Amino acid sequence: MTSLAQQNVSELGGRLSVLNRQKQDHVQLDRLLHRLGDASDREHDRVLRSIYRLVFPHAFAEEAVLWPVMRRVLPDGHALTLRVEQEHQEINQLVTRLESLGRGSPAYQEVLGRVVALLRADVRDEEDALLPRLQARLSPAQLQLLGLAWEAVRWVAPTRAHPVVARRPPGNWLSALPLALVDRCRDLADAIADGRSGPATAPLRALSSGLSRVSHGIERLPGMRRGEDPSTRVSGRSPGRWTVFAVVSLAAASGALLAARRR
Numbered sequence: 001m002t003s004l005a006q007q008n009v010s011e012l013g014g015r016l017s018v019l020n021r022q023k024q025d026h027v028q029l030d031r032l033l034h035r036l037g038d039a040s041d042r043e044h045d046r047v048l049r050s051i052y053r054l055v056f057p058h059a060f061a062e063e064a065v066l067w068p069v070m071r072r073v074l075p076d077g078h079a080l081t082l083r084v085e086q087e088h089q090e091i092n093q094l095v096t097r098l099e100s101l102g103r104g105s106p107a108y109q110e111v112l113g114r115v116v117a118l119l120r121a122d123v124r125d126e127e128d129a130l131l132p133r134l135q136a137r138l139s140p141a142q143l144q145l146l147g148l149a150w151e152a153v154r155w156v157a158p159t160r161a162h163p164v165v166a167r168r169p170p171g172n173w174l175s176a177l178p179l180a181l182v183d184r185c186r187d188l189a190d191a192i193a194d195g196r197s198g199p200a201t202a203p204l205r206a207l208s209s210g211l212s213r214v215s216h217g218i219e220r221l222p223g224m225r226r227g228e229d230p231s232t233r234v235s236g237r238s239p240g241r242w243t244v245f246a247v248v249s250l251a252a253a254s255g256a257l258l259a260a261r262r263r
Contacts, residue, residue, distance in 0.1 A: 001132035013140040018066065018147035019131055025058050026123045033116055041103070046194055052095070053159045053187065055119065059088045060157035060176070061150045062126075063167050066134070069146065073137045080130055082229055085167040087122045089232040091115060095161035099212065159183040160212075164219035166228040175224045179215055186211040 004012065004023050012019040032054065036047045067081035074080065094115045101108045135143070158179040165175040186208050193204035218224070225233065 001129075001136065004127040004131055004135075013135070013143035013147075016147045017140065017143040018150045019135060019143055021147050021151060022058075022126065022131060025054060026127065029054055029119065029123065033119065036116070044103070049187070049190060051119075052161070055091070056159050056161065057154045057157035059091075060172065061154040063088065064153050064157075064169060064172055064176070065146065065150045068169060070130070070134055074133055080133065082231065084122065084125055084130060085229065085232050087118055087125065088167060089163065091118050091122070092161040092163040093234075094118070096163050096216075099161070156180055158215075159187055160215060162215065162219050164216070164234045165224045166226060167232050168227040168229065171224050171226040171228060174226070175219065178218050178221075182211050182215045182218065186215070 002011075004019055004026075007019075007023075009015055009020055012023065014020065029051070032047060032051045036044070036051065039047045063085065067077075067085070070081050071077040094111055098108065098111045098115065101111065138146070153176075157176060160179075160183045162175065162179055165179070166172050189204045189208045189211065193201040193208070196204070
């Protein structure tokens with residue numbers, strides 16, 4: 001099998017093929033990781049969030065669209081996809097930990113280094129082993145249809161780390177809409193804060209932090225962990241009814257607030 005890295009657009013099934021779309025994202029990720037290594041303190045968080053907005057929708061679309069197909073068409077599809085899901089799970093857990101650490105923490109660079117190493121390993125696993133196996137089983141037309149589905153899901157997927165929700169359907173499908181709404185409100189709050197300085201950023205940073213807590217509450221709502229393989233499952237109690245009400249209310253209020261701010 002030939003790695004995707006060594007194939008041109010035609011060999012990958014055309015411009016619309018899911019393989020070509022995957023490779024384009026991997027190239028963009030490589031650029032962002034190099035930028036992160038060279039970023040100033042002021043730019044660091046902004047580049048890191050750009051990586052999140054690329055990586056997490058990409059992985060969500062894989063888990064929702066591609067890996068179920070691989071488990072159907074390959075005799076060892078379960079083992080192949082599970083290894084990547086485990087990498088995705090570790091990345092989600094590490095990024096969640098990274099967000100809880102201050103830049104001055106001694107553990108920050110160690111955790112960040114592990115995240116970068118895992119992202120690079122994930123690309124190699126997919127381009128060298130996983131996706132060429134899918135390529136051998138599907139026609140270019142099928143790869144293009146998968147590409148359209150993958151792209152559609154990627155544009156409505158969550159953009160932040162969520163280690164508790166299932167890496168497989170139906171849990172990941174159930175979590176998509178509420179988490180995507182909260183994540184994109186958080187992205188907007190961070191983007192507005194990036195354009196300001198001084199005390200004016202404090203309410204926006206507080207809103208972003210609050211939305212992070214909301215998203216982690218949503219992860220534990222009933223049904224969000226359905227379909228999870230035991231090896232990627234995070235234990236934890238489900239929230240009570242008042243917690244559910246508070247999470248949904250705060251998410252709705254945050255969305256309305258940010259929509260009004262944009263106008």
